[in-house]
Amino acid sequence: MSRKSSILLFALSILLLTGVSFGGSKFFNSHPDLWKNPDILIWSLDKEPVIDPKEFCLSLKRTNSGIGDPKCRLQGEWMRDSIAVRYATWLNANMDPALKPEYLKARHPAMQAKIQALEDQIVLYIATNGNNVNIALFDETASEPKAAGSILLSPDKVSMGDEIASMFFDGTAKRRLSKEERKKKMTEPDEYFQEVPVFKMWAGIGMGYSQAQIPLTPDDWYSSHVNSQVGNYRITKDSVSLWNFLDDSDPYFTLYVGGTWYDFIGLELTYHYAKHHMKTDPKDTVYQELDHWNFSQHEIGLSAMFSRNYKPLTWLDITPFLFVGFQYSFFVEDIALKDGVKNPSKAYKARIKFEEAYKGALVGFGSHFIFLKHYGIGLRTGISSRGRNMYVDPSPDAAAESSVIGGFTPDWFIGVGLEYHLSLF
């Protein structure tokens, strides 16, 4: 019974959430500053405003707990002024989802002066247009609306107020600035010239799958490596790729942390773990003594990321990214003989050894999907490689040395992760 009711509650809350998000349509929203204890002036084109100032204040408090104690009243001065009424009428006829804010600019100098004189009060423009109600927000910083949208007209003033409040007033309320602070803020540089850049970071845990074959490339590039088998603990046709020895198609697990500056350039540190079985030749009787022979693959990588942030909905951020980086790979052997085998074979003692560490590159792309600013799902795919250690001094008899085992071991991976995102500055 309790389980049933919790499912019901969940469904109801989803319904409510979607209802709130999609009930009206937002034309644009440049997120004007929302102050704590704001003064909201309701500028209605209609004689009888479709919302009630007092009820609207209560709606604001209900939808935004951080808003403090808002004061709402009708913008009587503008409702009586003929220039403002003309602009209001014009705005009502011109508001359209296809128009950017600059097309809705007030052109009359007297109207522009009125808007500029607002001094951090917010003007909420409301006008009925057929079955819809057009809504726009003005503040002193621009002579065009900072946000606009429309909702369906309903006779219920309280529900209208709730809808408007959740559409445009759900942001974080900031402390109201004093006159001096406001003056200082006016001369503050653009965000790209800030001394402390916008920095976002995330941490994630994920899993995925990797294989030697890169999609859309021919099988025969890989078949000799993938189909190879290890005889007598070390014999293969060639040893250039570790996939001659190890199973290549395996799941992997990953942990990662990263950050971006300006929503554009970033760094990510990743740890990657996978377990691979050795491809022992089943026909080779020497392995009868063997219980198991695996290698754990540990990889630590650092990549540079280039990303871009898109915000299609208030509760969703989509950040596609490209990454390119380098990594170190370590293969840790896990081998055991069957119980009762006292003396392993000679071949066992002389079995293949991999290099202590491999160095490689990784490149790929993906996207973060961030819900409610913090909870993210990350998808990514790419190609990574592991190869010979670059930091070996060339020796005079390099030509005589045997080639490095696993000198070129690329693979393709695809994965998904759960992430937590944080914006610091």
Place this chain on the structure above:
Amino acid sequence: MGCGHNYHWSKSHPLYKKAPYGKLAIAGTSEAFVLTRSSWFAKKLGWNPDSIQLKATAFCEQVFLDELRRAYPNYVKIPDQNFNHFPEESQKLDDRIFMKGRLPEQGVVVKDSAGDIPPYILILHEFIVGTDLKRETYFDYALIHNEMTDKKTSTHISAIISYTLWDNERQRPLFSAVDEVQRPITKPTPEDLEALVRSAVKQIRINLYGGVS
């Protein structure tokens, strides 16, 4: 710097979906026409230098209106007193191109002499007639203060036209542009001047259709 710049000479409103057809009102013609190099024109056309400015602009205006009447059978002219009180404003077409002209106020409809409200008004801001004119020298703010050498020989008579197609019902500029037309000449005649104005009207009509977004 000027050479590499790729100008945009027109701007369409995102909701400019249909060019006016048949019915059009016109405003601003009484103060739009300007003749440059008037003494040269007076000498070549054999008109009196004292009255050439008045005579030539009136002539061009008449040709312009006649040509529009042919193109738009339901054509009306907005009387000056219904239009000329609006202030001049500048419109940005491009990073460097700004055109100036009267635009009706937001929320105020313009009426014709019969008291009707025409849906579209073609507002003619400027119609500059001269020889070998280049529109960037008039409308690129980086170049307008450059002095030009006074040429003795002219190969073309030219017109530069700036205009706005105004949506009178919703009071918004649907299409704004600066056009340039050239007509090769050896010795100018009034017929050349007439042909120039006609081709200017043709150019405007082509652009009004081409500007639909």
